[in-house]
Amino acid sequence: MHGKYFISGRFLVSALKSFFGHIFITLEVSPKKERGQRMRAFLILEDGTVFAGTSIGSTREVVSEIVFNTSMTGYLEVLTDPSYAGQAVVMTYPLIGNYGITPDMESERPWPDGYIVRELSRMPSNFRCEGTIQDFLKKYDIPGVAGIDTRALTKILREKGTMNGMITTNENYDLDEVLPKLKAYTTGKVVDKVTCKEKYTLPGDGYKVALLDVGAKKNIARSLNARGCEVTVYPARTPAVEILAAKPDGIMLSNGPGDPKDCDTIIDEVRKLYESDVPIFAICLGHQLMALATGADTHKLKYGHRGGNHPVKDLQTGRVYISSQNHGYVVDTERLNPNVAVPAFVNVNDGTNEGLRYIEKNIFTVQFHPEACPGPLDSGYLFDLFLDMMGGKRNA
Numbered sequence: 001m002h003g004k005y006f007i008s009g010r011f012l013v014s015a016l017k018s019f020f021g022h023i024f025i026t027l028e029v030s031p032k033k034e035r036g037q038r039m040r041a042f043l044i045l046e047d048g049t050v051f052a053g054t055s056i057g058s059t060r061e062v063v064s065e066i067v068f069n070t071s072m073t074g075y076l077e078v079l080t081d082p083s084y085a086g087q088a089v090v091m092t093y094p095l096i097g098n099y100g101i102t103p104d105m106e107s108e109r110p111w112p113d114g115y116i117v118r119e120l121s122r123m124p125s126n127f128r129c130e131g132t133i134q135d136f137l138k139k140y141d142i143p144g145v146a147g148i149d150t151r152a153l154t155k156i157l158r159e160k161g162t163m164n165g166m167i168t169t170n171e172n173y174d175l176d177e178v179l180p181k182l183k184a185y186t187t188g189k190v191v192d193k194v195t196c197k198e199k200y201t202l203p204g205d206g207y208k209v210a211l212l213d214v215g216a217k218k219n220i221a222r223s224l225n226a227r228g229c230e231v232t233v234y235p236a237r238t239p240a241v242e243i244l245a246a247k248p249d250g251i252m253l254s255n256g257p258g259d260p261k262d263c264d265t266i267i268d269e270v271r272k273l274y275e276s277d278v279p280i281f282a283i284c285l286g287h288q289l290m291a292l293a294t295g296a297d298t299h300k301l302k303y304g305h306r307g308g309n310h311p312v313k314d315l316q317t318g319r320v321y322i323s324s325q326n327h328g329y330v331v332d333t334e335r336l337n338p339n340v341a342v343p344a345f346v347n348v349n350d351g352t353n354e355g356l357r358y359i360e361k362n363i364f365t366v367q368f369h370p371e372a373c374p375g376p377l378d379s380g381y382l383f384d385l386f387l388d389m390m391g392g393k394r395n396a
Contacts, residue, residue: 038054038055039054039055039059039169040052040053040054040055040169040171041053041054041055041056041059041143041144041145041167041168041169042145042166042167042168042169042170042171042173043066043116043145043148043153043165043166043167044165044166044168044173044175044178044179044182045066045156045163045164045165045182046163046164046165046179046182046183047156047160047163048175048179049156051145051148051149051152051153052148053145053146053147053148054145054146054147055143055144055145055146055169056115056117056120056133056134056137056143056144056145056146057115057133057134057136057137057138057141057142057143057144058137058138058141058142058143058144059143059169060141060143061143061166061167061168061169061170062088062113062114062143062166062167063113063164063165063166063181063182063185064086064087064088064112064113064114064164064165064166064167064185065086065087065088065162065163065164065165065185065187066087066088066090066116066153066157066162066163066164066165067084067087067088067089067090067157067162067303067304067306067328068089068090068091068092068150068153068154068157068303068306069089069090069091069092069306069307069326070092070093070306070307070308070309071091071093071306071307071308071309071324072093072308073093073308074104074308074372075091075093075096075097075133076101076102076104076105077104077105077106077217077372078091078112078326079110079111079112079115079133079136080105080106080107080108080109080110080111081106081107081111081217081255081326082106082107082111082194082215082216082217082255082256082257083111083215083217083255083256083257083284083285083326083327084111084112084257084326085111085112085113085187085190085193085194085215085257085258086113086187086188086190086193086257086258087112087113087187087257088112088113088114088115088116088165088167089112089114089115089116089306090116090117090150090153090154090157091115091116091117091118091150092150092151092154094118094119094150095118095119095121096117096118096119096120096121096133097117097120097121097122097124097132097133097134098121098124098125098126099124099125099126099128099129100121100124100125100126100129100130100131100132100133101124101129101130101131101132101133101135101136102126102128102129102130103128103130105218106217106218106219107194107217107218109140110136110137110140110142111194111257112142113142114142114143114144114145114167115133115137115142115143115144115145116144116145116146116148116150116153116167117144117145117146117150118146118147118148118149118150118151119146119147120133120134120144120146121133122134143167143169144167145167157303158302158303161302161303162300162302162303162304162328163182164182164183164185165182166178166181166182187257187258187259188258188262189258189262189263190215190257190258191214191215191236191256191257191258191262191263191266191285192236192237193257194214194215194256194257195213195214195215195235195236195237195256196213196216196233196234196235197235198235199232199233199234199235199238200232200233201230201231201232201233202221202222202224202225202230202231202232202233203230204224204225204228204229204230204231205228205230206227206228206229206230207228207229207230207249207250207387207390207391208229208230208232208246208247208248208249208250209224209229209230209231209232209248209249209250209251209252209390210232210234210243210246210248210250210251210252211224211231211232211233211234211251211252211254212234212236212238212243212251212252212253212254212270212273212286213233213234213235213236213254214236214253214254214255214256214263214266214285214286214289215236215254215255215256215257215285216233216254216255216256217254217255217369217371217372219371219372220252220254220255220283220371221233222371223370223371223380223383224252224383224386227383227384227387229250229387231252232246232248236256236263236266237265237266237269238269239269240269240270240272240273240276241272243273244272244273244276244278248278249278249279249390249391250278250279250280250281250386250389250390251273251278251279251280251281252280252281252282252283252286252386253270253273253280253281253282253283253285253286253287253289253290253365254282254283254284254285254286255283255284255285255286255326255369256284256285256286257285258285259300259329260285260288260289260292260298260329261292261298263285263289266289267289267292267293268293270289270290270292270293271293271294274290274293274294274358274361274363277362278362279362279363279386279389279390280361280362280363280364280365281363281364281365281382281383281385281386281389282363282364282365282366283365283366283368283369283370283371284326284327284366284367284368284369285327286365287331287355287356287365287366287367288327288329288330288331288367290356290358290363290365291331291336291341291356291365294337294340294341294358295335295337295340296331296332296335296336296337296340296341297331297332297335298329298330298331298332299329299330299332300328300329301327301328301329301330301352303328304326304327304328304329305325305326305327305347305352305367306325306326306327307324307325308322308324308372309322310322310323310324310325310347310349310368311323311347311348311349312345312346312347312348312354312355312367312368312379313345313346313347313348313354314344314345315343315344315345315346316344320348321378321379322378323354323368323369323370323372323378323379324368324369324372325367325368325369326369327367330352330353330367331353331356331367332353333353336356338359339359340358340359341356341357341358341359342356342357342359343355343356343357344356344357344364344366345366345367345368347367352367353367354366354367354368355367355368362389364382364385364389366379366382370382370383371383
């Protein structure tokens with residue numbers, strides 16, 4: 001760890017740049033005391049910034065894309081959201097884990113590569129608590145760092161944009177070796193990692209909905225099932241002809257991780273679904289895939305939208321909804337063919353696209369998550385709209 005300034009103090013947070021371009025940020029009370037109590041861990045960013053804290057979860061070393069989430073609650077839903085595959089998540093809320101691990105999971109397991117918090121509650125209190133985050137992270141071999149200034153880290157990511165980083169417990173790391181690894185990292189085709197392995201069905205006596213799982217959160221299928229729909233969930237690479245052969249009343253395209261342009265063969269199948277007359281509702285990655293399948297373009301945001309407090313405006317009614325979001329890419333409306341689709345929602349904060357309505361098609365798509373509950377139920381009506389597209393609320 002040559003060429004490093006080491007700064008310590010209980011309430012002092014400092015960042016100094018050494019002659020070697022190495023920034024080191026720490027919140028330690030005392031290096032020696034901390035080392036004797038808990039294993040130290042480091043978060044190294046690709047710009048050379050280093051944060052020091054304590055290790056939580058697994059002690060293995062990992063390289064990932066570092067993103068931040070601004071939610072005040074719902075940390076378990078964040079951990080189990082498949083859209084975080086290939087990323088390490090920074091929670092901006094200062095205390096995480098106070099109600100422990102509860103049944104509020106969006107998939108069977110957590111998906112982030114790493115977890116970064118200011119303070120981790122080690123004594124959770126909740127009548128539904130089934131364990132601690134620390135044990136949960138260890139069980140699934142996910143490394144993390146606690147005790148760092150997540151505000152300073154978030155400001156860096158906002159100013160410089162999302163960047164790659166390494167979580168390590170190796171105090172003898174060499175920046176000359178680490179930084180090239182960080183710059184070379186890509187999330188890759190992570191949809192194949194998170195999709196279901198085979199199709200399955202949630203029984204219902206209403207409309208038959210085919211859900212293409214490109215990283216689906218459980219609550220999407222549950223929201224449809226609660227409205228009486230029979231939901232058949234298909235793996236991401238299921239051919240369109242197989243889905244259409246089942247004669248669904250509607251098709252749902254789910255959320256998911258990674259760059260939508262990496263889903264080239266899936267986009268080809270989505271185009272075939274578009275060309276059918278089956279009503280389609282798409283969320284997040286599904287929204288982006290439908291746009292790409294119909295000739296539009298997507299681009300990466302500077303630091304993305306991740307949290308439960310993002311306002312979106314319905315362009316038809318003018319009403320603003322509070323939405324849950326988790327995405328790093330957005331549909332480019334400047335490349336949108338108005339004869340194919342028109343904007344339906346816009347992000348109030350930065351003016352980016354939040355939804356599309358397709359011309360002469362029973363298709364609408366949104367960038368945000370109507371199955372989540374930030375408002376708490378602001379945009380759940382979109383599922384009812386989908387039922388109306390399929391012919392009305394048969395089982396209402």
